[in-house]
Amino acid sequence: MPTIIVTGGAGYIGSHTTLALCEQGYDVVVLDNLSTGVAHAVLPPARLVECELTNADQVRKAFQGLDVTGVIHFAASIVVPESVENPLKYYDNNLITTSNLLAAAGEFGVKHFLFSSSAAVYGIPTEFPVKEGITKDPINPYGRTKLINEWMIEDMALALTMESSPYTHPGMTFANLRYFNVAGCDIQGRLGQNSPQATHLIKVACQAAVGTRDKLMVFGDDYDTHDGSGVRDYIHVSDLADVHVAGLQYLERGGESGVFNCGYGHGYSVLDVANKLKEVSGVDFNVEIGPRRAGDPGALVADVSRMNESFGWKPKHDDLAVILKSALDWEKKLSGK
Template identity: 50%
Template sequence: MREPSILVTGGAGYIGSHVVKELLERTDRTVTIIDNLSTGTRERIAALETIAPQPGRIDFIEADLADFARIESIFRAHRFDALIHFAASIVVPESVQNPLKYYMNNTVNTTNLIRLANEYGVGRMIFSSTAAVYGEPEEVPVKETTKTAPINPYGMSKLMSERIIRDAAAANDRFRYAILRYFNVAGADMNGAEALEAIDPRIGQSFPDATHLIKIAAETALGKRPKMAIFGDDFKTPDGTGIRDYIHVDDLADAHLAALEYLQRGGASDIFNVGYGHGYSVREVIDVMKRVSGVDFVVEQAPRRAGDPAVLVSDNEKIRRTVGWEPRYDDLAKICKSALEWERKLP
């Protein structure tokens, strides 16, 4: 009988591919990837195949989660003992303009995956959620018990999915989950590097993202943008600019493996924030990017954007205590340098 594999939806995307990379390098498991390539790429799958220590560790299936019959046929043809679910629409402004896309692609498709996981005996699920479920949080650092109050359809689609996962687990004691609420994910594959000058990423963020500060700063440092802007300098922070909890994508990937191992040990279903528990201001990020790139690029001042809180930082004590996760790359210079070196490789 075929050995069970781990199913990773959205494994050709940014965060999903880094989790697959960690699974390939740190376990002997076979990984089945389902991705419709709307934001993921075949080039990233090819890169993952070169990373795998042995051939045949990746089973890539191009499919859309909205094709319920096709997805069920995949479950029927495979044995999955764990599901790591990334596939989703994630652009906040688009979610405001086209909310039904987000509820269908994120919430409805997730519901179908949970149905199939229950019907086909998949006992463990790791769900990619977001700090956007907190909206503009009432307390900082943000705890898992902080009130959830999404301010856009993206955040609400994720929160609704969380509730469906929790209800499904309550009705099926053989189905356990870990919901991971990400803070600001950035950087690219460290590829084993320790020193800044040795960083040579094999995978990273390729999808154009006009809102992510570190990617924008890297693009500006490399001349792909003529300038960039700071949105607001009158926040109640030490330098007047917003503070965010930036986490290196490799550390986030490691949190998924730690959560999977936690469930394997019999850990109870739970929700965890994933961040570093401290933040950096917009000015600090820009200054570090200028330092690691050696380029004093142009930065302009712009008005605040609606809905931007002054500070958004996680309380990560729960995942560290309960799951045993410890970050390896809690270093803004490494986050910025890895993003910069990956950006050099992009057209």
């Protein structure tokens, strides 16, 4: 039976995507070293194989005996401040894993490759909403590894079309998916964001609402936005999971390789999020205003027309209250409240 391999499928976005694939009838094998993911997030019938993706032999072994038609690659180190403090960890982990996966894809005839990229490849954009074709100028090692990975995937796909390629391969199409801000948890409460050290605004705000943090810090209230706080394009994680399924099906239908922004195409400010969460939770948690953080743009909103038109995708959870309630319910579950 044809199989989709999902790397990092025990993590936040990967586990939701694995669930969405299984619900669409795909056979899914998750490769994860469980350094940040958790085994119980891989829900049956998906199968978990513990694998160190920086080890080429382990990657090859994981592919052997399977008819792998697609790879969806999430596994990566993703904490931006840590990438600045420890850049070689990010260059080693994020690039070697992709190189090993692409080598296996070439050897085992994988037809489709979807990559978890990021709006961090744009750096501080000067055009809004952000289109895929604008200048890419990442400002931290995390964003740079994402852009280099995109180039690696594009280069490998091109190489596989050449008669001189060392691989006997029918050709591979790809979709590099640039996420903006991912939030929320499975509506049915089956999955969520498990890392207590997560830096995502909505998880941090929910921790403040349930009392596992003493406050929510707002970094800057003097941006040129409607309330002075930064505006971001938040997409519900289950909608983003469905984007991956739609992207895979687009490639399976013969769609052209490309780069696609992933978001809703509109944004909410940090204070919008804080105020709405107080309303949803009924808790007047502490919000503290601090100075801007270096490198934070005032607004970051995606132009998602390419994704919508190519994939034929429509969101199911484009509602801030829905996003917040799903995240809050999960945080209550984690805290035992």
